[in-house]
Amino acid sequence: MRLLLHLATGLLAAGVGSSAAANPFPDADLANGRKIHFESKCAACHEEKTGRDAGFIYLRDERKVKSIFDLKRYVSLCNSELRLGLFPEDERDVAAFVNQQWYKLKE
Template sequence: MKLPILKLVATLISVFGLLSSVIASPDIANGKKIDEQKCYACHAKKSGFGNGDMIYTRSDSKVKNLQNLKSMVAICNTELRLDLFPEDEADVTAFLNKQFYKFKK
């Protein structure tokens, strides 16, 4: 009777290990794809210059740290009804941070 319980515990530990590694490592390529498909055009319109990247690099940026960046991505997702999953938000945040902001984790 102890052996099946030990197997179950070992399986659960393995599953949680896999889940934590998936959650802990965002997919930057997916974040870039989402940015290109859903973010860039809106930001290009907002910038007034037709360049969606300018919103990330402007001198009066509202984004001052990684938490601000996460919040802004979540706000855009909610207000614009982008239908991104939480892991997609994490991917976009990771891409934008790597590409433009370079905040420490």
């Protein structure tokens, strides 16, 4: 029992606990994600689709994004459909910003 407790304490101290799992985008640049979201067509498109502020689309009851996988998929889809020309790391940054700002998904 003591060994198990010691191992668990060691894993948490090494960052293998809830804090490491809480951020699904540890290498993301949130400032870049925010900039892209508001300076590209993301926010304007969401406002046009809903007739409300850009964040409403993320918070509505019938939202399509239920997981990190969904979030990444939809950011990539928007990038393709709007022909934004974002690099994979930009898509990651946008997904991280949107998640941090509205979704709060863990994994």
